[in-house]
Amino acid sequence: MLKKVREQEQTISILVNNQPGVLSRVGGVFGRHGYNIKSLCVAETTNPEVSRITLTSESDPDFTEKIKKQLDKLVDIIDVSDVSGQSYIQRELMLIGVTVKEGAYLEILRAIELFGCRIVTMTPDYFILELTGQPDETAAFLKFFQSFGVEEINRTGLIVLQRTRPKRKV
Amino acid sequence: METIGADIIIQVLREEEVDVIFGYPGANTLPLHDRLINSQVCHYLMRHEQAVAHAADGYARATGKVGVCIATSGPGATNLVTGIATAFMDSTPMVALTAQVSTSLLGHDAFQETDIIGITLPITKHSYQVHDVNKLAATVRQAFELAKTGRPGPVLVDIPRDILSSKCRLAEKQLASSKINNKAVEDHEQLERIAKTLNQSERPILIIGGGVKLCNAFRLIRELIEKAKIPFVTTMMGLGSVDSVNGYNLGLIGTHGNELANRMVHQCDFILAVGTRFSDRSTALIEEFAPLAKIAQIDIDPTSIGKSIKINLPHVGDIREALMALLPLVDEKEKSEWLQRIQAEREAIDGKAADTGCGQAGDFIRMVQEAMPVETTVTADVGLNQIWTVRTWQARSPRSLITSGGMGTMGFSLPAAIGAKVGTPERTVVAITGDGGFYMNIQELATISYYNLPIKIVVINNGHLGMIRQIQDLFYNARFTTVDLGSKVDFVAVARGFGIPGSRIAVAKDPMAGIDAMVRADGPYLLEAVVDPENYVYPIIPPGCSNIEMMYDRLD
Numbered sequence: 105m106l107k108k109v110r111e112q113e114q115t116i117s118i119l120v121n122n123q124p125g126v127l128s129r130v131g132g133v134f135g136r137h138g139y140n141i142k143s144l145c146v147a148e149t150t151n152p153e154v155s156r157i158t159l160t161s162e163s164d165p166d167f168t169e170k171i172k173k174q175l176d177k178l179v180d181i182i183d184v185s186d187v188s189g190q191s192y193i194q195r196e197l198m199l200i201g202v203t204v205k206e207g208a209y210l211e212i213l214r215a216i217e218l219f220g221c222r223i224v225t226m227t228p229d230y231f232i233l234e235l236t237g238q239p240d241e242t243a244a245f246l247k248f249f250q251s252f253g254v255e256e257i258n259r260t261g262l263i264v265l266q267r268t269r270p271k272r273k274v
Numbered sequence: 275m276e277t278i279g280a281d282i283i284i285q286v287l288r289e290e291e292v293d294v295i296f297g298y299p300g301a302n303t304l305p306l307h308d309r310l311i312n313s314q315v316c317h318y319l320m321r322h323e324q325a326v327a328h329a330a331d332g333y334a335r336a337t338g339k340v341g342v343c344i345a346t347s348g349p350g351a352t353n354l355v356t357g358i359a360t361a362f363m364d365s366t367p368m369v370a371l372t373a374q375v376s377t378s379l380l381g382h383d384a385f386q387e388t389d390i391i392g393i394t395l396p397i398t399k400h401s402y403q404v405h406d407v408n409k410l411a412a413t414v415r416q417a418f419e420l421a422k423t424g425r426p427g428p429v430l431v432d433i434p435r436d437i438l439s440s441k442c443r444l445a446e447k448q449l450a451s452s453k454i455n456n457k458a459v460e461d462h463e464q465l466e467r468i469a470k471t472l473n474q475s476e477r478p479i480l481i482i483g484g485g486v487k488l489c490n491a492f493r494l495i496r497e498l499i500e501k502a503k504i505p506f507v508t509t510m511m512g513l514g515s516v517d518s519v520n521g522y523n524l525g526l527i528g529t530h531g532n533e534l535a536n537r538m539v540h541q542c543d544f545i546l547a548v549g550t551r552f553s554d555r556s557t558a559l560i561e562e563f564a565p566l567a568k569i570a571q572i573d574i575d576p577t578s579i580g581k582s583i584k585i586n587l588p589h590v591g592d593i594r595e596a597l598m599a600l601l602p603l604v605d606e607k608e609k610s611e612w613l614q615r616i617q618a619e620r621e622a623i624d625g626k627a628a629d630t631g632c633g634q635a636g637d638f639i640r641m642v643q644e645a646m647p648v649e650t651t652v653t654a655d656v657g658l659n660q661i662w663t664v665r666t667w668q669a670r671s672p673r674s675l676i677t678s679g680g681m682g683t684m685g686f687s688l689p690a691a692i693g694a695k696v697g698t699p700e701r702t703v704v705a706i707t708g709d710g711g712f713y714m715n716i717q718e719l720a721t722i723s724y725y726n727l728p729i730k731i732v733v734i735n736n737g738h739l740g741m742i743r744q745i746q747d748l749f750y751n752a753r754f755t756t757v758d759l760g761s762k763v764d765f766v767a768v769a770r771g772f773g774i775p776g777s778r779i780a781v782a783k784d785p786m787a788g789i790d791a792m793v794r795a796d797g798p799y800l801l802e803a804v805v806d807p808e809n810y811v812y813p814i815i816p817p818g819c820s821n822i823e824m825m826y827d828r829l830d
Binding site: 125128132136159173174176178179 | 395399420575
């Protein structure tokens with residue numbers, strides 16, 4: 105059953121054993137409970153035997169509680185935490201391909217400077233731009249350039265770290 | 275003889291005190307089946323892998339031990355799937371060992387290769403594919419540990435053929451480290467609150483679920499009932515946890531439950547639910563379930579708490595430990611007004627219905643039980659025969675009634691009876707099935723005959739898929755379709771063909787003749803009992819209705 109109430113975006117950080125097949129177990133839990141994953145990032149931690157999965161999902165308010173219980177049951181899961189709050193640094197990297205029409209050049213260059221993004225490559229009529237930022241920055245960036253014609257987007261998905269030194273080592 | 279991976283498996287099986295496994299060989303299992311010859315592990319060869327899994331399941335349910343099943347790669351493994359899912363839904367501790375193609379062939383679409391890990395992902399507690407023979411012992415040990423701890427369930431270990439035949443040294447004995455156990459936090463304050471609410475309640479009811487059976491909390495739950503004088507209902511999985519012949523027993527709750535149980539749950543002001551997940555079969559329309567009650571729930575599995583119904587007092591933890599802590603906190607009660615009210619309702623309901631609601635079929639099952647020793651285990655299949663059985667068979671001891679509750683798997687009872695008989699040979703085992711479910715694993719007559727297992731098989735034959743027929747009759751304007759199984763098949767002749775004696779009776783005429791012959795038989799025996807296809811089950815809760823909106827007949 106697909107969840108109908110879509111309230112807010114939730115971000116979860118999951119520490120898992122770095123082994124084949126673990127991601128499909130995690131994904132299966134979301135799929136079986138009707139939750140769609142909006143973004144997903146998986147990478148090794150300081151301990152090569154442990155990976156961190158960071159994912160976001162737009163869901164009903166009790167989503168984190170429910171999914172945490174279900175994920176906790178998986179044998180390869182070490183820890184699940186809700187990292188939606190203020191005490192976490194959130195970043196995402198985004199690449200966009202923008203069509204550059206005649207006359208829009210200056211405006212685009214000024215926007216690039218304002219957003220603090222980088223031109224990765226360019227031809228006379230097509231730029232690829234790179235931006236790293238918080239979710240509201242990447243959203244504003246995308247919205248602005250959409251008015252010029254965004255041909256392609258790719259993004260890493262949100263990654264998150266706790267602001268303070270962690271209490272326990274992975 | 276050099277030690278190989280297969281020996282490691284047998285070594286771990288022995289460490290786990292497994293002396294019986296159920297299986298079916300294939301080319302890829304051969305290194306293991308070869309080494310079973312000289313082992314102390316007795317291998318029962320079934321006739322279909324689905325039955326392999328059901329037999330291991332029945333064995334586990336009858337003994338409380340971990341059931342072990344083995345199948346080969348590809349179709350052998352996929353045939354296990356229904357049996358694994360059945361075990362998963364009812365939380366049976368099970369280890370399924372599947373052979374796999376050699377590691378060098380993995381992912382090549384090799385002969386009899388299938389991704390059984392992927393296929394069984396949602397129906398196992400966990401699964402492993404072993405790529406290194408040196409990790410085999412630890413993996414199989416951990417599979418056992420996982421299968422039986424916390425909320426039990428099936429764990430699958432997929433072992434490529436080359437791992438089974440790899441040379442290695444025997445593994446050193448060690449206990450598997452398990453992280454699963456430590457998750458439940460005992461919350462004594464919550465138990466105090468539960469006890470206080472129970473003590474203050476005027477109309478309490480205890481719901482006994484399958485979890486009580488899974489953690490052997492029979493004595494404790496009985497002590498609680500007697501001390502608090504709390505009436506109880508059971509779910510289908512909880513049947514037998516307390517001797518059903520007991521003044522506090524209100525019966526089975528749910529869509530096919532007893533009227534008294536459903537009515538009293540609707541009126542109660544406090545529910546203590548132990549080891550139950552409030553399945554839709556138990557609660558019927560969830561919004562109207564126990565509208566006046568505060569609910570306390572004790573369960574080892576956090577995801578079972580509050581999944582379908584709001585729980586006022588949740589407690590995650592081991593049922594035995596929780597009950598031990600709870601018992602001293604519970605007040606010793608006197609006979610209450612509530613118990614008198616229940617007695618009055620009981621008499622009113624008994625006076626209204628002349629029979630069990632199961633007609634002649636129910637009376638017949640009661641006669642079968644009366645003819646059997648007290649130490650009898652019954653397995654019920656799925657459909658009308660299951661409801662007739664759970665409503666009329668008095669489950670006198672905890673593991674005496676075995677049925678597929680969550681999955682509702684037709685074809686379960688015959689192979690499960692094999693597992694039960696192998697696991698508890700001292701008990702009489704009766705397999706009750708309808709004609710529909712009987713067809714689904716009919717080949718297991720050959721297993722019963724081959725091992726000469728003295729199982730008493732009762733096929734209640736109405737020539738139809740009876741429960742589906744009842745639903746069509748009541749809710750689809752009696753437009754019968756795809757439910758007629760016909761009456762041409764001579765089950766007694768079929769049994770004879772498998773080497774099993776039997777007889778046929780009509781329950782409306784002289785059922786005792788057949789029952790007597792079945793009781794007297796030393797070996798296996800098949801009794802075909804013909805009943806009317808309109809012998810339904812009443813009362814029944816129509817789909818989408820609450821537990822007290824009962825239909826008593828077609829005209830309701």
